[in-house]
Amino acid sequence: MLRTLTFITLLTALPLSPALAGTLKGTIHYNGAVAEPPVIDTGKYKKACPVELKDESLLVKDKAVKNVVVWLSGKDAKKKLKGKPGTYTLDQKDCRYEPHVTVMTKGSELEILSSDPINHNIHTYSFDNDPINIMFTPGQEDVQAFEEPEPVKVECDLHAWMKAWVFVTPNPYFSLSRSDGTFEIPDVPSGKYTLNFWHEKLGEVSQKITVGDDPQEINVEFPDLTPKVTQKH
Amino acid sequence: MGLAFALGLSPAWGFTPPAAEDVPESITVRGKTHTLKDLTNPLWAQPEKIPEFVRQGSDLYFKHCVFCHGDLLNGEGLLADRFTPRPANFHTKDSIFDRPESYAFWRIMKGGPGLPQKSEPWNSVMPAWEDVLSEQDVWKIIVFIFDGVANPLTPDTPQEASLERGRVVYEDKCAICHGPEGAGDGVSAEQMSPRPRNLTKGQYKIRSTPFGKIPTDDDLHAMLVHGYPETTMPSWRHLPEVDLQSLILLLKEFGKKKFERAVKKNKMPEPVVVPEPPQFTLESVERGRKLFLQNCSGCHGVKGRGDGESTKKIVDIATDAIRPRNLSQPWTFRRGSRREDLFMTLRTGLSTTAMPRFSDRIHPDQNIWDLVHYVQTLSLLLKPQVHKNLKMTRVEGALPQGPEDPRWQQITSFFVPLGSQIMQGEKSYFTTVNNLWVEAVHNGKEIALRIRWDDPTYDPILESVTKVVESPAPPLPPHLRVEEDEEEEHLAAASPEAAQFPDALAVQLAGPESALDNLPYLLNGDESNPVTLWKWQSNPNGARQFTARGMGNTSPIENTSPLNSEVIFEYGQYSLVLKKKLDQTDPAHPDRLLPGSIIPIAFNAWDGGMKETGTRRSVSNWFYLIAD
Numbered sequence: 003m004l005r006t007l008t009f010i011t012l013l014t015a016l017p018l019s020p021a022l023a024g025t026l027k028g029t030i031h032y033n034g035a036v037a038e039p040p041v042i043d044t045g046k047y048k049k050a051c052p053v054e055l056k057d058e059s060l061l062v063k064d065k066a067v068k069n070v071v072v073w074l075s076g077k078d079a080k081k082k083l084k085g086k087p088g089t090y091t092l093d094q095k096d097c098r099y100e101p102h103v104t105v106m107t108k109g110s111e112l113e114i115l116s117s118d119p120i121n122h123n124i125h126t127y128s129f130d131n132d133p134i135n136i137m138f139t140p141g142q143e144d145v146q147a148f149e150e151p152e153p154v155k156v157e158c159d160l161h162a163w164m165k166a167w168v169f170v171t172p173n174p175y176f177s178l179s180r181s182d183g184t185f186e187i188p189d190v191p192s193g194k195y196t197l198n199f200w201h202e203k204l205g206e207v208s209q210k211i212t213v214g215d216d217p218q219e220i221n222v223e224f225p226d227l228t229p230k231v232t233q234k235h
Numbered sequence: 236m237g238l239a240f241a242l243g244l245s246p247a248w249g250f251t252p253p254a255a256e257d258v259p260e261s262i263t264v265r266g267k268t269h270t271l272k273d274l275t276n277p278l279w280a281q282p283e284k285i286p287e288f289v290r291q292g293s294d295l296y297f298k299h300c301v302f303c304h305g306d307l308l309n310g311e312g313l314l315a316d317r318f319t320p321r322p323a324n325f326h327t328k329d330s331i332f333d334r335p336e337s338y339a340f341w342r343i344m345k346g347g348p349g350l351p352q353k354s355e356p357w358n359s360v361m362p363a364w365e366d367v368l369s370e371q372d373v374w375k376i377i378v379f380i381f382d383g384v385a386n387p388l389t390p391d392t393p394q395e396a397s398l399e400r401g402r403v404v405y406e407d408k409c410a411i412c413h414g415p416e417g418a419g420d421g422v423s424a425e426q427m428s429p430r431p432r433n434l435t436k437g438q439y440k441i442r443s444t445p446f447g448k449i450p451t452d453d454d455l456h457a458m459l460v461h462g463y464p465e466t467t468m469p470s471w472r473h474l475p476e477v478d479l480q481s482l483i484l485l486l487k488e489f490g491k492k493k494f495e496r497a498v499k500k501n502k503m504p505e506p507v508v509v510p511e512p513p514q515f516t517l518e519s520v521e522r523g524r525k526l527f528l529q530n531c532s533g534c535h536g537v538k539g540r541g542d543g544e545s546t547k548k549i550v551d552i553a554t555d556a557i558r559p560r561n562l563s564q565p566w567t568f569r570r571g572s573r574r575e576d577l578f579m580t581l582r583t584g585l586s587t588t589a590m591p592r593f594s595d596r597i598h599p600d601q602n603i604w605d606l607v608h609y610v611q612t613l614s615l616l617l618k619p620q621v622h623k624n625l626k627m628t629r630v631e632g633a634l635p636q637g638p639e640d641p642r643w644q645q646i647t648s649f650f651v652p653l654g655s656q657i658m659q660g661e662k663s664y665f666t667t668v669n670n671l672w673v674e675a676v677h678n679g680k681e682i683a684l685r686i687r688w689d690d691p692t693y694d695p696i697l698e699s700v701t702k703v704v705e706s707p708a709p710p711l712p713p714h715l716r717v718e719e720d721e722e723e724e725h726l727a728a729a730s731p732e733a734a735q736f737p738d739a740l741a742v743q744l745a746g747p748e749s750a751l752d753n754l755p756y757l758l759n760g761d762e763s764n765p766v767t768l769w770k771w772q773s774n775p776n777g778a779r780q781f782t783a784r785g786m787g788n789t790s791p792i793e794n795t796s797p798l799n800s801e802v803i804f805e806y807g808q809y810s811l812v813l814k815k816k817l818d819q820t821d822p823a824h825p826d827r828l829l830p831g832s833i834i835p836i837a838f839n840a841w842d843g844g845m846k847e848t849g850t851r852r853s854v855s856n857w858f859y860l861i862a863d
Binding site: 045046047048119120121124125130134135136137139144150161 | 436438446447448492493496500529530533534544545547548549584586589590591592593594596597707708709711712714715716717
């Protein structure tokens with residue numbers, strides 16, 4: 003919804019720009035060995051939380067990778083990819099974060115909710131955005147703006163297994179891969195871009211692309227055990 | 236001897252530097268004899284190289300000496316309060332600065348053990364450096380100390396603060412720890428915990444602004460002036476104001492990315508203002524207790540000793556993510572322990588740590604003050620005084636039983652500081668056990684000691700042999716609570732496994748042959764003057780008796796009455812009772828239980844959870860049990 007609105011705004015704002023735009027889509031694969039995600043035992047919290055939770059840091063099904071952030075950068079991206087920030091929701095629910103990965107363009111706001119009957123503290127690890135660390139009591143809400151593009155790790159210091167990512171992109175042309183590994187960025191103005199793929203465990207890959215009028219299909223594969231770590235500690 | 240002990244005066248608790256007539260004529264270092272009267276520092280003969288020698292001496296000093304003698308050469312290092320005599324302050328009259336340099340050479344090479352008899356060589360923790368440092372190294376350290384004492388300030392103080400001046404002062408005073416470009420990677424950084432701050436991130440732990448925001452100039456100024464207690468960051472209040480202001484300019488330059496963004500976006504964070512503190516009332520404390528259990532005990536534990544359920548996640552030694560503060564020891568609070576300080580920490584959180592801030596939309600000021608009041612009840616108001624003489628109370632009949640015997644409440648407790656053993660062998664610079672409490676009783680035949688020390692982790696194997704009480708997860712509504720029996724069932728399959736290294740505590744007794752005026756060296760004695768150790772460890776749980784002739788040179792004592800031990804672990808604190816019926820072979824034999832008798836005693840502690848084993852331990856000075 004947001005994206006469509008953005009695009010209309012863009013068209014109105016740039017009447018000279020021809021209606022040239024293409025849709026980028028594709029599937030993201032990983033062929034490396036993937037162990038069954040570890041099961042988390044919630045121990046003393048088993049009645050306040052599900053007894054068991056699944057580790058969500060690497061979800062691969064039939065080689066297709068979920069939760070890969072896809073976004074565009076480069077000179078043309080700076081020039082052509084404009085749009086308004088939005089508001090997103092991150093809920094602390096059933097002792098996990100919903101969603102596990104949030105992608106938002108810079109300047110967007112994150113509405114943080116706490117649906118659980120117990121306390122959580124939301125602790126973000128970021129460098130360009132001011133990190134936050136707030137104690138949340140049940141039902142507490144807070145809004146936090148993220149102004150600089152970067153991946154931000156989110157953790158709860160009270161419940162070691164709770165982890166999430168807020169990925170702030172430089173523009174609103176992004177996608178988050180679904181459980182079948184597919185992604186789609188509609189209506190990208192024609193131009194030369196770098197198409198980037200980021201995954202919390204697999205690291206980052208990118209490629210140069212040229213967007214014209216026609217839809218493009220781009221399939222990528224993360225190299226086995228990408229050693230690159232994007233979040234410095 | 237017993238009589239002599241009984242009549243002996245209580246030993247002095249202080250230190251006078253050796254007088255000129257007590258300095259030996261010559262010393263032998265690695266086979267080379269130096270006549271001290273004629274010995275001079277050869278490095279001064281190369282004046283063009285002095286700046287380089289100062290730098291090299293500085294590196295050596297920060298590697299070996301800073302933990303006791305301190306960044307400012309004033310004897311106020313991290314371990315200053317743990318040992319007696321205190322580390323030397325080089326700025327005072329009678330310090331090495333006031334003496335021929337050969338005196339400093341002697342003191343460094345021969346350390347505490349080389350002191351004359353009347354200076355109690357057994358009690359000084361100053362190591363003899365002759366086997367570690369070369370002659371050149373020692374002369375360089377001396378050049379550095381002499382230069383530093385002579386020039387406590389960066390020369391050529393300007394009229395006005397400037398970035399350039401900030402760089403000069405930084406280079407002179409800060410770079411050794413914080414690194415040349417402020418990245419927290421100075422030559423001595425690796426050894427420190429917490430590590431020196433990386434100043435390029437613009438993140439400061441203590442601010443008046445919310446968590447993660449840039450500090451105000453006043454915050455930076457306060458940080459420089461106060462330093463961080465119980466860390467290697469000293470107070471810089473002696474610097475001229477213009478230098479402090481120049482350093483603030485530089486700090487903002489280092490963290491430019493963050494500071495400039497705030498200016499550019501016109502988003503300077505609003506400082507939190509501490510309101511007028513309300514009256515301290517018991518109602519407030521009770522409300523605070525409930526808030527604390529709900530909001531704080533998950534990390535700090537129910538008694539505030541940093542043993543909460545969630546600490547397993549927070550503590551990561553590899554990245555120097557350190558433990559939640561032990562709230563029972565307020566002298567370690569970085570910001571300070573006044574009510575206003577606690578309020579500010581709760582409202583703003585501690586950036587770069589797991590300590591969150593408490594939002595004012597959810598927690599009105601009253602909640603915060605309630606928490607502050609409760610936290611104050613967990614802690615002592617003042618750091619306890621250290622007494623050299625520990626009264627050993629005489630009781631009639633049976634001695635108190637285990638650690639929970641209510642009769643211990645009647646016995647005077649004594650506070651004993653411990654410091655990291657950084658004098659010999661493998662070292663842990665930041666040991667867990669920094670102090671303990673001891674109570675001592677006897678009935679003329681038997682002696683019993685109760686020793687309590689804080690350790691946020693226990694050896695899990697103890698669960699199967701004694702009472703272990705962990706801080707529970709914060710209270711949940713009744714229907715969400717996991718009851719004890721349900722937990723048992725859940726965990727039935729996993730019986731506790733022993734930690735890799737046991738937790739341990741040893742009581743060190745002099746003798747049996749040593750005289751009061753010639754005690755064994757505090758680090759478990761030596762070949763000629765051994766000690767007796769009563770050592771408890773968690774696995775296998777029990778206490779054994781040893782003779783030690785130096786650390787690592789121990790042999791079990793046979794043919795003596797058994798040493799009984801009983802231990803419990805509760806909310807981050809061990810409580811251990813050691814009991815023994817004395818016989819004639821004991822260092823504390825029955826004659827020494829006459830009224831007024833003196834039994835020298837010291838303590839060693841190991842936190843196995845932090846891989847403290849062998850010489851990696853904390854140690855105390857000699858104390859004196861005085862029998863009733």
